[in-house]
Amino acid sequence: xxxxxxxxxxxxxxxxxxxxxxxxxxxxxxxxxxxxxxxxxxxxxxxxxxxxxxxxxxxxxxxxxxxxxxxxxxxxxxxxxxxxxxxxxxxxxxxxxxxxxxxxxxxxxxxxxxxxxxxxxxxxxxxxxxxxxxxxxxxxxxxxxxxxxxxxxxxxxxxxxxxxxxxxxxxxxxxxxxxxxxxxxxxxxxxxxxxxxxxxxxxxxxxxxxxxxxxxxxxxxxxxxxxxxxxxxxxxxxxxxxxxxxxxxxxxxxxxxxxxxxxxxxxxxxxxxxxxxxxxxxxxxxxxxxxxxxxxxxxxxxxxxxxxxxxxxxxxxxxxxxxxxxxxxxxxxxxxxxxxxxxxxxxxxxxxxxxxxxxxxxxxxxxxxxxxxxxxxxxxxxxxxxxxxxxxxxxxxxxxxxxxxxxxxxxxxxxxxxxxxxxxxxxxxxxxx
Amino acid sequence: xxxxxxxxxxxxxxxxxxxxxxxxxxxxxxxxxxxxxxxxxxxxxxxxxxxxxxxxxxxxxxxxxxxxxxxxxxxxxxxxxxxxxxxxxxxxxxxxxxxxxxxxxxxxxxxxxxxxxxxxxxxxxxxxxxxxxxxxxxxxxxxxxxxxxxxxxxxxxxxxxxxxxxxxxxxxxxxxxxxxxxxxxxxxxxxxxxxxxxxxxxxxxxxxxxxxxxxxxxxxxxxxxxxxxxxxxxxxxxxxxxxxxxxxxxxxxxxxxxxxxxxxxxxxxxxxxxxxxxxxxxxxxxxxxxxxxxxxxxxxxxxxxxxxxxxxxxxxxxxxxxxxxxxxxxxxxxxxxxxxxxxxxxxxxxxxxxxxxxxxxxxxxxxxxxxxxxxx
Numbered sequence: 074x075x076x077x078x079x080x081x082x083x084x085x086x087x088x089x090x091x092x093x094x095x096x097x098x099x100x101x102x103x104x105x106x107x108x109x110x111x112x113x114x115x116x117x118x119x120x121x122x123x124x125x126x127x128x129x130x131x132x133x134x135x136x137x138x139x140x141x142x143x144x145x146x147x148x149x150x151x152x153x154x155x156x157x158x159x160x161x162x163x164x165x166x167x168x169x170x171x172x173x174x175x176x177x178x179x180x181x182x183x184x185x186x187x188x189x190x191x192x193x194x195x196x197x198x199x200x201x202x203x204x205x206x207x208x209x210x211x212x213x214x215x216x217x218x219x220x221x222x223x224x225x226x227x228x229x230x231x232x233x234x235x236x237x238x239x240x241x242x243x244x245x246x247x248x249x250x251x252x253x254x255x256x257x258x259x260x261x262x263x264x265x266x267x268x269x270x271x272x273x274x275x276x277x278x279x280x281x282x283x284x285x286x287x288x289x290x291x292x293x294x295x296x297x298x299x300x301x302x303x304x305x306x307x308x309x310x311x312x313x314x315x316x317x318x319x320x321x322x323x324x325x326x327x328x329x330x331x332x333x334x335x336x337x338x339x340x341x342x343x344x345x346x347x348x349x350x351x352x353x354x355x356x357x358x359x360x361x362x363x364x365x366x367x368x369x370x371x372x373x374x375x376x377x378x379x380x381x382x383x384x385x386x387x388x389x390x391x392x393x394x395x396x397x398x399x400x401x402x403x404x405x406x407x408x409x410x411x412x413x414x415x416x417x418x419x420x421x422x423x424x425x426x427x428x429x430x431x432x433x434x435x436x437x438x439x440x441x442x443x444x445x446x447x448x449x450x451x452x453x454x455x456x457x458x459x460x461x462x463x464x465x466x467x468x469x470x471x472x473x474x475x476x477x478x479x480x481x482x483x484x485x486x487x488x489x490x491x492x493x494x495x496x497x498x499x500x501x502x503x504x505x506x
Numbered sequence: 507x508x509x510x511x512x513x514x515x516x517x518x519x520x521x522x523x524x525x526x527x528x529x530x531x532x533x534x535x536x537x538x539x540x541x542x543x544x545x546x547x548x549x550x551x552x553x554x555x556x557x558x559x560x561x562x563x564x565x566x567x568x569x570x571x572x573x574x575x576x577x578x579x580x581x582x583x584x585x586x587x588x589x590x591x592x593x594x595x596x597x598x599x600x601x602x603x604x605x606x607x608x609x610x611x612x613x614x615x616x617x618x619x620x621x622x623x624x625x626x627x628x629x630x631x632x633x634x635x636x637x638x639x640x641x642x643x644x645x646x647x648x649x650x651x652x653x654x655x656x657x658x659x660x661x662x663x664x665x666x667x668x669x670x671x672x673x674x675x676x677x678x679x680x681x682x683x684x685x686x687x688x689x690x691x692x693x694x695x696x697x698x699x700x701x702x703x704x705x706x707x708x709x710x711x712x713x714x715x716x717x718x719x720x721x722x723x724x725x726x727x728x729x730x731x732x733x734x735x736x737x738x739x740x741x742x743x744x745x746x747x748x749x750x751x752x753x754x755x756x757x758x759x760x761x762x763x764x765x766x767x768x769x770x771x772x773x774x775x776x777x778x779x780x781x782x783x784x785x786x787x788x789x790x791x792x793x794x795x796x797x798x799x800x801x802x803x804x805x806x807x808x809x810x811x812x813x814x815x816x817x818x819x820x821x822x823x824x825x826x827x828x829x830x831x832x833x834x835x836x837x838x839x840x841x842x843x844x845x846x847x848x849x850x851x852x853x854x855x856x857x858x859x860x861x862x863x864x865x866x867x868x869x870x871x872x873x874x875x876x877x878x879x880x881x882x
Contacts, residue, residue, distance in 0.1 A: 426850075
């Protein structure tokens with residue numbers, strides 16, 4: 074990207090039209106993105122490299138772009154690139170427009186095609202807060218790059234899911250889940266002695282505590298989020314989702330087996346491609362199972378959204394675009410073997426109770442279809458761990474146990490992938506450790 | 507009747523509604539005196555929770571099922587209150603069995619049925635520094651809500667709408683656990699839920715809060731104070747918020763534009779020249795707590811201790827659901843969720859109807875309404 078700013082001016086310089094005329098021609102060429110002659114590009118690459126050695130390329134490139142006219146670099150075109158580069162590298166200064174003005178040879182001042190005053194970037198400040206223009210794109214005009222056009226899609230389609238458990242070596246258990254563009258990384262640590270002022274309250278209860286943390290990466294969305302949740306409502310939204318995670322995971326974990334202890338689950342949303350909470354829930358339960366925490370069942374999450382209008386349909390597993398357009402959304406979490414709803418969080422304009430009930434039904438069905446994928450993922454993780462542990466009595470027993478189940482799960486997953494609704498129900502594979 | 511929002515106040519015969527609403531758009535803040543709904547000392551009114559200590563001998567204790575999974579292995583465990591921060595009581599096993607069995611028979615400790623609300627007292631216009639305020643007592647739960655309107659800039663994505671900001675303060679008066687930062691988690695949770703139930707176009711007409719698009723709008727700061735926790739916080743808070751929004755009057759302003767294009771905002775000289783909000787579609791939260799096989803509305807603290815999971819739905823007066831949430835550490839059967847949604851809708855409609863009647867009546871009493879405030 075940076076080279077885009079640099080290559081064009083220098084290429085022009087090498088092609089060698091007289092310095093003054095170069096200004097406009099070059100800008101136009103740069104804008105048009107004209108193809109580069111091979112020799113010229115080689116030359117220019119060399120010069121960029123020299124500047125890159127001084128570590129100034131990005132800042133210099135940005136500065137040129139901000140000044141808006143391509144004149145300063147070209148003004149210096151009287152001297153060759155070979156002469157210039159040691160100048161920057163040698164004195165170790167950022168190439169300010171003033172410095173370039175000073176470098177400008179007297180000859181180029183003969184007929185200035187552009188005003189000689191450089192833009193004073195220090196005085197003309199940009200706005201405190203800026204938004205990328207893509208946010209203002211009218212609905213329908215945006216390029217629907219994510220996962221196909223949203224116009225006509227099967228309301229019950231689930232995006233392809235990739236899940237892997239046990240990938241972080243330092244955490245007790247971990248999982249990575251990718252559904253479409255949504256990417257979540259989850260880690261579990263503990264059980265450790267409960268701490269904090271509420272330890273007494275936890276001790277009074279029968280079981281341990283589950284502490285959940287949900288975090289969005291600053292680059293998870295199209296808009297950068299300020300880390301720490303200082304943005305508008307950012308922190309509270311994360312806390313709300315963390316609470317929703319906690320309430321959905323608690324029914325699945327046998328907290329009674331961990332008295333006076335706490336389990337910590339943290340989910341990091343790397344990229345938000347829609348249905349973030351659902352993906353985080355699923356990943357968290359995979360991580361808990363990977364950590365060998367005793368559980369009744371795994372938790373599978375599914376999100377739905379519904380567009381505006383009275384006769385809009387509920388869409389399963391919405392993408393981010395669909396979520397943005399939606400008037401209502403809901404996330405359901407299911408314990409698939411026990412057929413119990415572990416979590417439910419939704420709001421918006423979806424009308425009567427019947428419509429919501431239909432959404433819950435569709436969501437639960439989606440969870441059931443997702444379940445074989447998780448089974449398979451956990452089996453694979455267990456097998457990997459068995460292989461890593463080497464031959465021994467326990468892994469051998471595990472290996473003897475797994476193949477038939479693995480085949481069953483694989484068959485079920487294949488059936489689900491083929492779009493079959495009927496999914497073979499296997500005995501729960503949640504706490505395989 | 508599935509609730510008792512009882513009106514036992516004695517309206518003052520002299521304060522007929524004639525004077526208060528004379529000029530259209532008049533009847534400003536001070537012109538609105540209201541009737542309060544007083545809880546009577548009638549039997550079945552206040553929650554008699556001490557009864558819970560009595561155990562009916564003939565019943566064989568059985569394990570609770572259907573209330574969900576988790577929570578330390580089924581029915582056992584003393585006082586496994588859902589959240590660590592929520593005010594909770596410690597109940598013995600016998601007390602719990604008593605409550606659960608009573609609910610099974612549609613008879614609760616304080617004599618209510620499963621779909622009955624406790625008596626609610628509503629009084630509006632209780633804090634003079636606000637644009638609108640309300641105090642709601644629901645059993646032992648006591649909530650004070652103040653709405654303040656301030657001018658601000660509309661949000662970038664909604665240039666022609668004002669917006670609401672919620673803040674919930676869990677005062678340490680309610681329970682010592684809220685001391686310091688102890689109530690923060692609960693406060694954020696409730697505030698987030700309030701944002702959710704208002705998160706749709708129908709709930710309140712936000713465009714009426716816009717003064718000039720992209721530049722000025724009204725921001726309604728809704729501040730909720732928890733004075734006392736006696737169970738069912740969410741419902742009580744949502745009733746109080748609705749009553750306070752009903753009571754809110756925002757001064758009318760005009761935008762004057764001179765020939766150079768600069769704008770001036772002019773406040774009306776008449777203090778009674780106000781806009782009132784249309785709260786017809788403001789939803790109320792109905793919390794349905796699963797106890798044993800059944801679910802109850804408006805659970806007391808004792809009943810909440812017996813419930814592992816509840817479903818929270820927000821219902822408008824027309825029966826439209828705007829928010830759904832599972833609360834607590836248990837799980838719910840899908841079928842019972844659908845039943846609970848239906849119950850919530852049914853109960854919600856009745857609740858809205860009686861709340862609307864009470865608020866209207868209070869408003870019609872005019873300026874001479876006897877005020878109760880915090881002494882009653």
